[in-house]
Amino acid sequence: MLLSRRILRGRSWTAGRSCSRPLASAPSTTVVATELNSPLITQFSSVAPNSVKSKFDYSSYKVNNFKTMNNLYNIKGHYFSTNTLESEPLNGIVDIPLAQTGEGIAECELLKWFVQEGEQVEEYQRLCEVQSDKATIEITSRYNGTVAKVLHAPGDIIKVGETLLRLTVDDSSVTFDAAESSLGSETSGSGDHKPEVNNSRKGEALCTPAVRSLAKEHNIDINDVTGTGKHGRISKEDVLKYALEKGIIEDKPSLFNPGSIEPMEGPEEKLHEIADSLYHDKILTLRAYQRAMVKSMTAAASVPHFHFVEEINCDSLIELKSAFQKENSDPDIKFTFLPVLIKSLSMALTTHPLVNSTFNLGTHEVTLKGSHNIGIAMATPSGLVVPNIKNVQSLSIFEITKELSRLQKLAMANKLPPADISGGTITLSNIGSIGGKFGSPLINVPEVAIIALGKIQKVAHFREDGTVYPLSLMTVNIAADHRILDGANVAFFCKEWKAYIEKPELLLLHMR
Known part of the structure; x- marks a missing residue:
């Protein structure tokens, strides 16, 4: 056991995290941490280097996930989660999944795309519109990049967590998102740090993408707006109030503008389709x-x-x-x-x-x-x-x-x-x-x-x-x-x- 500690202490964590102490309940088998290929991905190997393999037998032990490592060693601040892996771009490509849109929602219907392959997108820009059995929601981008691949067509039923599209991004645009995802997986023993986890980037306001988009629309620096929500969270009302005070807008605009609504495809088109196959069986999927x-x-x-x-x-x-x-x-x-x-x-x-x-x-x-x-x-x-x-x-x-x-x-x-x-x-x-x-x-x-x-x-x-x-x-x-x-x-x-x-x-x- 003492020797295994030395082996681990001899290795450096390129992610900048250190092992504070081995737990008393650690198994007698030894896990060797190899050098990290990425500042965000930790790799564990069941096969030790040659110099170590001659002294220890590792064939009976295999680390399959990050949870096992967390049970072996306390990592300062947080442990590495699978969310971290999902946020890491592969060759500059990042997957955009369908997030949880509401409690009890397992799937959504894709209504329409606002972007197409090859198009440049900005952070908080609308990507697509989906509809659950409760409401219609717009999905926005978390990154600046280019649409590499659209994986679904309007009308498809998409499970929560399934990839909607892939974006080509530069590494700098995803660094924070991945780190934030990793921080979101703190252990229960790190309760002292949770207020920091709920905050956004240092020096940056806490608000939703929709609020940022509204501030950007009126050329307002979101950091100049005072939030009235919990933990200083900025709401749409806070942005509109700021815009009124600064004379950016003359009057508070209505949050609902009937003229901005794009009407859905009416039933006439569907009737024409049905008329073409009037005497044939037709399967209609409930949406x-x-x-x-x-x-x-x-x-x-x-x-x-x-x-x-x-x-x-x-x-x-x-x-x-x-x-x-x-x-x-x-x-x-x-x-x-x-x-x-x-x-x-x-x-x-x-x-x-x-x-x-x-x-x-x-x-x-x-x-x-x-x-x-x-x-x-x-x-x-x-x-x-x-x-x-x-x-x-x-x-x-x-x-x-x-x-x-x-x-x-x-x-x-x-x-x-x-x-x-x-x-x-x-x-x-x-x-x-x-x-x-x-x-x-x-x-x-x-x-x-x-x-x-x-x-x-x-x-x-x-x-x-x-x-x-x-x-x-x-x-x-x-x-x-x-x-x-x-x-x-x-x-x-x-x-x-x-x-x-x-x-x-x-x-x-x-x-x-």
């Missing part, structure tokens, strides 16, 4: 949102549903919508029945919080949600998607109208971010806008209720004296999780919601 629906509906199948159906008089709702439209001064805003229905629904949820809850079967816990994040089911060219309007309890009807318009535009352009899709607490499915008097919806797990809105129709109704008069009726169907809600819960909730719709003036009495 993105369609796959999300498969998961959601499979989960819903395990929930014991019951349905509560009610008819609501919408005469007053129609008059209110007409009044709003007459007073509307914004040509981009179109008033519909839905914002009033959403707001009145939130008012009813305030006194019936159990309907606005989520259920965890694993822990048998019901979470009464403090915010009313009301999801709106939308049919898009990419499939059904359910974005939600956050904190409806704090929004006016006008604010709900604008937010609904924003979500609809993003959904149709397939540009919904993860934040707009996640976090819903109850869902509305407005099938009446398409056509249909009655629907039987399935719960969007882990929510405990979903409401299908039918079409508002003029029907003949009888007064108590037998005379007939016209009435605008809408049929609503509330599907509820019978493990959490019973018929009385839903009936009392629907009774209050119905009162707000039939008498909108009650909203003024209870709104805060």
